[in-house]
Amino acid sequence: MLTNKKVAFIGAGSMAEAMISGILKEKVLLPQQIFVTNRSNKERLLLLQEQYGVKTFSNNQEILLEMDIVVFAMKPKDIAETIAKIRHYTTEQQLFISVLAGVSTSCISQLLGHNAPIIRTMPNTSAAVGESITAISSGNFAELEHLNMSEELFKAIGEVAIVEEEKLDAITGLSGSGPAYIYYLIEAMEIGAKEIGLDEHLAKSLIAQVLIGAAERIKSTDLSSKTLYKQVMSPGGTTEAGFKVLESYHYQEAMVECIKRAAARSTELGKLYSNVK
Numbered sequence: 001m002l003t004n005k006k007v008a009f010i011g012a013g014s015m016a017e018a019m020i021s022g023i024l025k026e027k028v029l030l031p032q033q034i035f036v037t038n039r040s041n042k043e044r045l046l047l048l049q050e051q052y053g054v055k056t057f058s059n060n061q062e063i064l065l066e067m068d069i070v071v072f073a074m075k076p077k078d079i080a081e082t083i084a085k086i087r088h089y090t091t092e093q094q095l096f097i098s099v100l101a102g103v104s105t106s107c108i109s110q111l112l113g114h115n116a117p118i119i120r121t122m123p124n125t126s127a128a129v130g131e132s133i134t135a136i137s138s139g140n141f142a143e144l145e146h147l148n149m150s151e152e153l154f155k156a157i158g159e160v161a162i163v164e165e166e167k168l169d170a171i172t173g174l175s176g177s178g179p180a181y182i183y184y185l186i187e188a189m190e191i192g193a194k195e196i197g198l199d200e201h202l203a204k205s206l207i208a209q210v211l212i213g214a215a216e217r218i219k220s221t222d223l224s225s226k227t228l229y230k231q232v233m234s235p236g237g238t239t240e241a242g243f244k245v246l247e248s249y250h251y252q253e254a255m256v257e258c259i260k261r262a263a264a265r266s267t268e269l270g271k272l273y274s275n276v277k
């Protein structure tokens, strides 16, 4: 479906790079099918060009008219400014894909000022190792073929879940931001490991395998997470002793509130940076 299609990334940051590297690794597109631009960082464009063989452009917006798919990968705060600069080089025949937190497809339609199909998505940075979970939703004016094309693109960087657009703020708070919550936990485990005398290298591999094992387990069993952690916990044993400390710090409540706040922030970002009243 993506053979001979030209895809432009507007925004060349960590999310765009994670996607480009996965897409090329899986050979879903060839480097010459990918065009990348950003606001001003020329060194960054050069680096992407050298590393991935993709084409880059900065002062040549007309090239956008040749694109079949345009991926918006800048920060939500930059969406209005970006679209204002490029909208005259876009058409209703193109497919627009957004990875932006919060920004609705109706906002993007308004900014574009025409009825091009729009797919809103929420990947995460595990795309860099082909392990994203990307939620994709069919937004304004999108047909099944647009959803299918987007699915093909995002399957290159991990798993895909097709959802309604109204779920995307919640998903952003859970799995878009999710890797950061886990890295924060890992950092805490690394500090703990150091304080009980384990060397950094060994601790890192122990922690990584704990996470991989737990993730594989949760994916392959119907047992609840509660049952799984109870299985680890012997009465009067080490895990129970550790858990008492976690509970005294309200660890689980903190994570619940963290996810709720991140999801609410996605909604806020959508309101802040859209021109939709």
Ligand SMILES: NC(=O)C1=CN([C@@H]2O[C@H](COP(=O)(O)OP(=O)(O)OC[C@H]3O[C@@H](n4cnc5c(N)ncnc54)[C@H](OP(=O)(O)O)[C@@H]3O)[C@@H](O)[C@H]2O)C=CC1
Residues within 6 Å of the ligand: 010, 011, 012, 013, 014, 015, 016, 037, 038, 039, 040, 041, 042, 044, 073, 074, 075, 076, 078, 081, 082, 099, 100, 101, 122, 123, 124, 125, 176, 177
């Ligand atoms: N990072 C993450 O974990 C995830 C991020 N997202 C979403 O992805 C988007 C990008 O995030 P991330 O990659 O982390 O951000 P980065 O800050 O790493 O990259 C943002 C990019 O947008 C470019 N940009 C800004 N303004 C314009 C403009 N007017 N025209 C063209 N390019 C522009 C910047 O260019 P320059 O450097 O020249 O200013 C930069 O290349 C966000 O909307 C975020 O919500 C979604 C899922 C996960």
Ligand SMILES: O=C(O)[C@@H]1CCC=N1
Residues within 6 Å of the ligand: 101, 172, 176, 177
């Ligand atoms: O922090 C953010 O706003 C973006 C969206 C999801 C992950 N990073």
